[in-house]
Amino acid sequence: MKKYRKLSGVKEIARLADVSIGTVDRVIHNRSGVSAKTKSKIETIIKQLNYQPNILASRLASGKVYRLAVLIPRGSEKTDFWDAPLKGIKRAEEEIKQYGISVATFFFDLNDKTSFIASTEQIKKQKRYDGVLMAPSFVKESLSFIRYCRDQSIPFVFIDSNIEVSGSLSYIGPPLFQSGFLGARLCTFGMKKTKKVLFITISKEKNRYNYSKIEEGFKNYFFENNVDHDLVKLTITDTEKESVFRNLEKAFVKHPDIEVIFVTNSRVFSVAQFLETKKYKQIHLVGYDFSKENQNYLKSGLIDFLICHKPEEQGYRGLMSLYHHLALHLPVDPMYFMPIDIVTKENQDFYR
Amino acid sequence: MKKYRKLSGVKEIARLADVSIGTVDRVIHNRSGVSAKTKSKIETIIKQLNYQPNILASRLASGKVYRLAVLIPRGSEKTDFWDAPLKGIKRAEEEIKQYGISVATFFFDLNDKTSFIASTEQIKKQKRYDGVLMAPSFVKESLSFIRYCRDQSIPFVFIDSNIEVSGSLSYIGPPLFQSGFLGARLCTFGMKKTKKVLFITISKEKNRYNYSKIEEGFKNYFFENNVDHDLVKLTITDTEKESVFRNLEKAFVKHPDIEVIFVTNSRVFSVAQFLETKKYKQIHLVGYDFSKENQNYLKSGLIDFLICHKPEEQGYRGLMSLYHHLALHLPVDPMYFMPIDIVTKENQDFYR
DNA sequence: CTGAAAGCGCTTACAG
DNA sequence: CTGAAAGCGCTTACAG
CATH class of the missing domain: 3.40.50.2300 (Response regulator)
Incomplete structure (x- = not known):
């Protein structure tokens, strides 16, 4: 707690340059109205001193x-x-x-x-x-x-x-591509044989850039790692619960052997809800975002992994x-x- | 960028209390030398104004x-x-x-x-x-x-x-117990049948509190989840490479069916080194800390997961x-x- | 193009 | 117990 006081920055510069602190201030902020000669003199001194302006003082004085x-x-x-x-x-x-x-x-x-x-x-x-x-x-x-x-x-x-x-x-x-890439890893973790993966996007907007980037990364994982797989893509544009359930129902009729589901956004909770209702408890579920609903389904074990981007x-x-x-x-x-x-x-x- | 200026805090208080700003300052910092009456008057005003001192100004002025x-x-x-x-x-x-x-x-x-x-x-x-x-x-x-x-x-x-x-x-x-708990999850992920898990601590200090907390959490995972498993514990107190290799060698002779290894600290890289040398590439490895060596073994696939605590x-x-x-x-x-x-x-x- | 002065909101001696 | 003044390192008009 000892006191310690350096010579004031602008004052010191002004003294060395033999000008007023107002002129120093003009140079520091690149404002006009300083002769080239004075300016360069001051700039040299600023460099020599390795001057760092005191932001506390600056903000206090300006009141901006x-x-x-x-x-x-x-x-x-x-x-x-x-x-x-x-x-x-x-x-x-x-x-x-x-x-x-x-x-x-x-x-x-x-x-x-x-x-x-x-x-x-x-x-x-x-x-x-x-x-x-x-x-x-x-x-x-x-x-x-x-x-x-x-x-x-x-x-x-x-x-x-x-x-x-x-x-x-x-x-x-988020780095979306890599995020999808990791998603695929989490979906296939520990799997030896072929798995059937359901890739779902639930969003009113079609063709969102975010989702396609995630999909790219997701697919790339399988490609790069030569993982044998069977990917079923499902896009649900009506985000209401009934619609999601209906679409999932249909998907499961067509593909009763689905083992893993990946959802590209925070609406993974509605898929968890579906799995819960249907008692499909052996299906792995991976999705996005640490929302309240998702946290609950994570806690209860219906969601296996959530990917989050702070x-x-x-x-x-x-x-x-x-x-x-x-x-x-x-x-x-x-x-x-x-x-x-x-x-x-x-x-x-x-x-x- | 419009200018905007409130009435100064201490000044305003001083005006309202009809005292000097010096006295206000004394009250704010609970310094002695103020009559009880004045003090309480000033305190009331401070509360009414919901006064928040300007830290910028405070630090600038004090130079402490x-x-x-x-x-x-x-x-x-x-x-x-x-x-x-x-x-x-x-x-x-x-x-x-x-x-x-x-x-x-x-x-x-x-x-x-x-x-x-x-x-x-x-x-x-x-x-x-x-x-x-x-x-x-x-x-x-x-x-x-x-x-x-x-x-x-x-x-x-x-x-x-x-x-x-x-x-x-x-x-x-870090929350150590939970960290060990998660470690066990990562070790057993996707496993259906019994696995043999090697639990290693590599440290000169025996009985470090940290390691025992992690171990507690690790074991608790198996207990809580009723996961059938076979846990082999190994403590290596000489952290040199040769010693680590020798100890691992011995462990593998005794337990040739080890499938997963968990290392309680950043020395997981030396186990990765061992696995690399021995070409035991099918063994899962989980450990701690995002150190340079560990990052390399993570990249090359010898380490599956690193747990980190920022x-x-x-x-x-x-x-x-x-x-x-x-x-x-x-x-x-x-x-x-x-x-x-x-x-x-x-x-x-x-x-x- | 340049300087002198006032002020930002606070703290610190010092005087009484 | 209290006040008046100087100062922290800057910025901002204003005057010349």
Whole structure:
């Protein structure tokens, strides 16, 4: 707890350069109005001193507030997946709000494009955001919104899924191909002979980029490892329970020898429900996301493995990356892949 | 980027209480020299305003530097396990050093108690640390050092392993019992019939608390799940390669039908080496820690699963918890359990 | 193009 | 027991 006081940064630089601290500040922030000569003199000294600005002092003095807009799906009664990123965002907000960050969250409905558009319009109309964190769930609509952000020089960060040619500040999300690849491993673990695998996607949107990437990885596993298998693909576009049950029923009639089921998203719980009802307890089930329902079926043994990509951390990091970029002028990873976590009955109590 | 300025906290309080900000400061920090009446008046206002001190300003003004001592094993050529916590510690240090934290690291040799004692003596002699982060690898010696910390009111945090009755600020580490429990699951995955499992501990120290906890959890899995099995226990106290090979050789002569091997720490790589040499490629191998050697054997398929407990994050969180406690006066979790991560060939590239 | 001054919200001596 | 003043390392108008 001893006191310790270095000579002030800008003051020291100003003294050495024989200028005022105002001029030093201009050079540090690359503001205009400094003669080339003075500028280079100051820059040399800054380098020599290996000067690191004191962010505490900077933020305190400036009193600037950066306003961030968050655009993510609303957590529904069906899956609480998006509650996790939101929790991470809230946690980040708590942590940095005293450092001059304010956050406004806009939600949209994953089943309703117009709600997405409405939110983007609102953000545009308010004209007061300095950064955007978003889940680009609707590609075309996202592209249009991104155009606006770029025009306004507003940095934007994607979480959960990516749009590749976009000029985003960062993408934070899962490595989907590898995630599907691991999924296949988990489906076939310990198997010696041929197995019949049912590959299910349950989603209103057809052709989602995410699902096809997962499928690619999944298939690639069998290919690379020369695993003999029999893959049955099933896509269910009506996500209601009755529809899922009906589709599964049909699949089992056609393929009574299914041994493993892989579900490409958090709706694996509805398949678990089906298996439970049917008492198909010997069938292995692998799926995605650490949602409440899924946790219950994991605990009861109907789901064998959940693959997760730290949704809470995605939200946390997403917001923090904007903070780092805007307020701290720190470099930000343009791609930050989440780990591919394997959650089982045995480790679920310690997963976050 | 609009400017936004609230009325200053202490100033506002001082105005409302009709005192000077100096007096307000005294109350906020519970320093003496304020009349009971004034004190209670100020406290009421603080509550009403739901005043949150501005840490930026506080740290900037005080210029206090908290000195932290870190006491951990040195990463050896044998296993680089302790490089990871150190990396996390360094990362935390980088992040908070500008907020008035300085860190001194003391190493000890896991095979040499006296080196541990020597480091603790050094820390004591310097008499200048405000907090301690330590791995209490030697229980008796740690207890003696902890006594010193408590006498001096120096908060201390344990990582990796815990000493329970200690008054530590926090413990950050793995839930060992559950970790062993999961290990058993990974060993028996997909097995229908009886398997012969070899349970190995390779460590100079006999009777380490960590290993026995893992063993408890491991055995409990079989018990709880009524899994028919045959468990062979092997303890190798000489960690040299030749010794490990010799012991394994003997075990395989006696039990040629071993199908799965579980190793309770990062030395699983030496068992992988053995299996590689012997071309026992059909044997499943499960062990601990994401060290370089282990990663290689995971990649090549000799190790099936590694269980990990985010060693880097343990270091990071350990240091941050001292920072939170000392500088930010934030509450700290007395127990923070790491998740039990499962790392395979397929997801190892994304593990951190 | 440059400088001097005030201020961010707090803490720290010092004076009374 | 209390207050007034200086200062932490920056930023921000404003004046010239």
